[in-house]
Amino acid sequence: MATNAARRPIAAVATAAACAAALSLGLAGQAAASAPVRSAAVASASAGAATSAGTVSYATWLADVSTATAPAQAYLQQRVAAASFSGKPAIVLDIDNTSLASYFNPSSYPVPATPPVLALAQYATAHGVKVFFVTGRPDLIDLVSKYNLTSVGYTVDGLYSRNPLQLLESLQSFKTAARKQIEADGYDVVANVGNSASDLAGGYADATFKLPDYDGLLD
Numbered sequence: 299m300a301t302n303a304a305r306r307p308i309a310a311v312a313t314a315a316a317c318a319a320a321l322s323l324g325l326a327g328q329a330a331a332s333a334p335v336r337s338a339a340v341a342s343a344s345a346g347a348a349t350s351a352g353t354v355s356y357a358t359w360l361a362d363v364s365t366a367t368a369p370a371q372a373y374l375q376q377r378v379a380a381a382s383f384s385g386k387p388a389i390v391l392d393i394d395n396t397s398l399a400s401y402f403n404p405s406s407y408p409v410p411a412t413p414p415v416l417a418l419a420q421y422a423t424a425h426g427v428k429v430f431f432v433t434g435r436p437d438l439i440d441l442v443s444k445y446n447l448t449s450v451g452y453t454v455d456g457l458y459s460r461n462p463l464q465l466l467e468s469l470q471s472f473k474t475a476a477r478k479q480i481e482a483d484g485y486d487v488v489a490n491v492g493n494s495a496s497d498l499a500g501g502y503a504d505a506t507f508k509l510p511d512y513d514g515l516l517d
């Protein structure tokens with residue numbers, strides 16, 4: 299792919315975030331966890347992050363995420379205190395730009411956690427609430443995703459990612475089906491937290507909490 303984007307130095311972008319970016323651009327099948335990602339789409343994603351950096355600052359994002367996460371924290375504490383669940387209690391988290399600060403760390407691995415979301419997840423774990431991650435990332439990079447999440451402080455009780463066939467269906471359809479499966483496995487999804495509408499629509503959660511995506515700037 300001899301494009302301008304392809305000539306950018308991309309050796310450092312073989313990260314989970316980059317792979318996820320490749321996925322969102324429909325090139326997931328070409329992404330490999332252990333090899334440099336050699337696609338113009340990934341390079342473009344990095345360039346896109348750079349050129350859009352002025353649109354939202356990390357400080358602004360973090361403040362907005364804190365505002366959006368606070369009600370989730372309060373709600374979870376309330377549910378834990380009431381100890382009234384329709385199954386084994388669980389929460390569902392999106393990964394990119396929800397659990398991990400992917401947009402602001404396009405070349406980092408592991409990608410740092412989003413502090414307020416990590417606090418929510420750690421509260422859940424400390425109180426017997428399972429933490430499931432439902433992501434649009436391809437299952438090809440499950441080891442990368444799990445290592446990233448655990449190395450920055452998350453307990454991963456389950457990871458739902460997309461196999462090649464599932465890459466063909468809509469993100470919302472995949473994510474809804476994942477929560478349906480989690481509940482079929484005997485869990486009560488107390489809270490579902492994500493930064494995209496497709497993370498939250500479709501039911502199978504007692505409550506949903508929307509983090510900012512700035513009109514799709516953050517996937």
Ligand SMILES: [Mg+2]
Binds near residue numbers: 492
């Ligand atoms: Mg996301």
